[in-house]
Amino acid sequence: MTAAPTAAPTIADPAATPAPLAERRRWMAVLARAGAAELRAALAELDPTPGWLRLKGPEVGLIMLRGRMGGDGAPFNLMEATATRCTLRLDSGAMGHATILGRDPEKAELAALFDALLQDPARRPRLLESLIEPLARAQAAARQARARKAASTRVQFFTLAAMR
Amino acid sequence: MIGPGFADPVLGAQAAFRALLEATAYPGRVRRIAPQPGWPAALPPAMAALALTLCDQDTPLWQDAGPEVARWLAFHTGAPPARAEEAAFLLCIGAPPPLAALRLGSDEAPQDGATLLLAVASLQEGQGRLTLEGPGIAGAARLEVGGLPPRLLAERAALAPLFPRGLDLVLCAGESIVALPRSIRITEAP
Numbered sequence: 001m002t003a004a005p006t007a008a009p010t011i012a013d014p015a016a017t018p019a020p021l022a023e024r025r026r027w028m029a030v031l032a033r034a035g036a037a038e039l040r041a042a043l044a045e046l047d048p049t050p051g052w053l054r055l056k057g058p059e060v061g062l063i064m065l066r067g068r069m070g071g072d073g074a075p076f077n078l079m080e081a082t083a084t085r086c087t088l089r090l091d092s093g094a095m096g097h098a099t100i101l102g103r104d105p106e107k108a109e110l111a112a113l114f115d116a117l118l119q120d121p122a123r124r125p126r127l128l129e130s131l132i133e134p135l136a137r138a139q140a141a142a143r144q145a146r147a148r149k150a151a152s153t154r155v156q157f158f159t160l161a162a163m164r
Numbered sequence: 165m166i167g168p169g170f171a172d173p174v175l176g177a178q179a180a181f182r183a184l185l186e187a188t189a190y191p192g193r194v195r196r197i198a199p200q201p202g203w204p205a206a207l208p209p210a211m212a213a214l215a216l217t218l219c220d221q222d223t224p225l226w227q228d229a230g231p232e233v234a235r236w237l238a239f240h241t242g243a244p245p246a247r248a249e250e251a252a253f254l255l256c257i258g259a260p261p262p263l264a265a266l267r268l269g270s271d272e273a274p275q276d277g278a279t280l281l282l283a284v285a286s287l288q289e290g291q292g293r294l295t296l297e298g299p300g301i302a303g304a305a306r307l308e309v310g311g312l313p314p315r316l317l318a319e320r321a322a323l324a325p326l327f328p329r330g331l332d333l334v335l336c337a338g339e340s341i342v343a344l345p346r347s348i349r350i351t352e353a354p
Contacts, residue, residue, distance in 0.1 A: 022209050052236050053202070056240070087239075 027118050027132045030101045030113040034135045039110035042131045051091040052113055058105035066123035084108040094119045167202035169240040170217050176200070180217040184334070187343035190307035191277055194289045194340045195246040204233045208283050215281070218242035219253055223264065226251035228258050240299040252276075256271065257283040263319040263331055274328035285311030287337045298348040309335060319352055324349070 031039070048057070060082060067078035085099040096116025098108050107136040114131065117123050170176025171292060183195040199209030206229040207215070217239060219225050224246030233255075234338040237243060248254060260282060269277035292308025294317075312335075323330050323346070330346030344350065 039299065053168060056165060059173070135171065 024115070024118070026136075027126075028098065028111075028115055028126070030136045030139065031114055032098060033139050034107075034111070036107035036110065037103055038135060039107060042111060042114070044144050045130075046117075050113070050117065052088045052096075052116065053091075054086070054088050054109070055095070056087040058084055058102045059109040060084050060105070063099075064126070086112040088112050088116060090116045092120065100119065166236055166246050167204065168200075169211075171200055172218075176213070180213040182342060183333075184217070184343065186212060187334070187341050188332075188345055189300055191300050191343055191345055191348045192307045193340055194287050195331065196339050197341065199339055204229070204236050205211040206230055206233050206257065206258075207255065208336045208338050210341045211257075211281050211283060214336070215253070215255055216240055218279070223252040224250050225253050225255070227255035229255060244270070252278055254278060256279045256280060257312060259313055260316060263316070263323060266331055268323065268326060268329040268331060271329060274330070277330050277332065279332045279334065280317075281334045281336055282313075284309050284335045284337050287335060287340045289342070289343050295351045295353065295354045296344070296348050297351075298345075300345075301348070309342075310337070317352055320344075320350070326346065329342050 031059070053160045061084075063083045064078045065081050066075045068075050082103050083099055083101055084103055084105055084107070085095050085097070086105070087095065089095050089111065090113075094116045096112040096114070098111035098115055100108050100111055114126055114127065118127050120133070175329065180197050183197045187193065187195040196208045197213045199213070203209060207231045215225075215227075217236065219244040221244065223241075223243050225237060225241070225243035226235065226246055226248045230267035234245060236256075238245070243253070244251075249265050250266065250267065250352060255263070260280060263280070267276060267278040267281070271274060286309070288308035288310075289305070291306050294309060295305075295306040296307055303332040320331070320333065332346055333344040335342045335344065
């Protein structure tokens with residue numbers, strides 16, 4: 001059984017999506033999974049600190065997580081999860097959005113801020129290199145470590161037919 | 165560029181709703197809603213506050229204040245834009261559409277009638293050419309409205325025989341509002 005938040009877009013065919021959109025989805029996902037401390041440190045490194053205006057939130061709410069039995073069955077409502085969302089606007093006019101799991105208004109605001117900053121072509125390459133790529137690598141490593149740990153506890157069930 | 169909504173969505177909406185509640189309970193009395201910075205300049209602040217308070221994804225919305233306001237409303241309320249005949253709320257800063265064509269509800273569900281928020285130039289209670297009578301008013305109340313569209317009162321009076329079907333009106337002038345529910349009779353001194 002797999003569960004995916006309905007809010008998160010699933011990328012069925014990356015080639016069918018325009019590059020900037022797919023790219024933006026990727027950094028939004030990385031920012032949403034990052035820790036508040038990492039984002040705070042990245043903000044402290046920005047020079048000069050950008051000005052921004054909150055448009056919506058940060059506010060805590062619930063989103064319904066839906067699942068499919070076996071990954072391809074009929075969708076059902078699995079459970080609700082707390083989420084925090086924020087939308088803000090930079091003084092330059094770029095709008096940033098973030099929806100994160102859990103209740104951390106500061107992290108949601110920082111994620112939205114970096115989403116807005118990353119839309120600026122002048123800032124993007126440096127931010128991608130200094131913030132997004134290291135975060136993505138760390139998140140992938142953590143995921144793999146957890147998958148390895150889980151795989152080591154896997155139990156093989158043999159059927160009678162297979163044992164014969 | 166889209167501006168902010170209420171600085172505090174809960175308290176802001178509650179304060180605006182309270183003002184509208186009192187205005188509706190006592191038709192003809194002027195209530196004020198505090199404005200907040202960053203709202204679209206095209207809308208009177210009281211109308212902007214009521215739109216943020218009343219509209220959501222279940223209320224089709226019609227407005228004539230332009231695309232900037234449409235984007236702001238869509239972002240903050242999620243209300244789907246609709247034709248005037250289908251709208252639950254209408255934000256009108258120019259000449260209002262013909263009232264008889266708007267949603268008036270049905271005898272079984274008169275609450276489905278539309279609410280028209282109309283921008284006017286000024287509102288003054290306790291004096292003026294309009295005399296209001298009906299529920300919520302002891303005897304009669306006087307009201308002066310600056311910049312009322314000429315046909316509006318006649319069109320509104322023509323809907324009175326349909327009661328309980330009808331249309332509720334909220335006049336907005338800057339930060340001030342006056343509610344004129346469908347149950348109120350208005351007579352105009354020459």
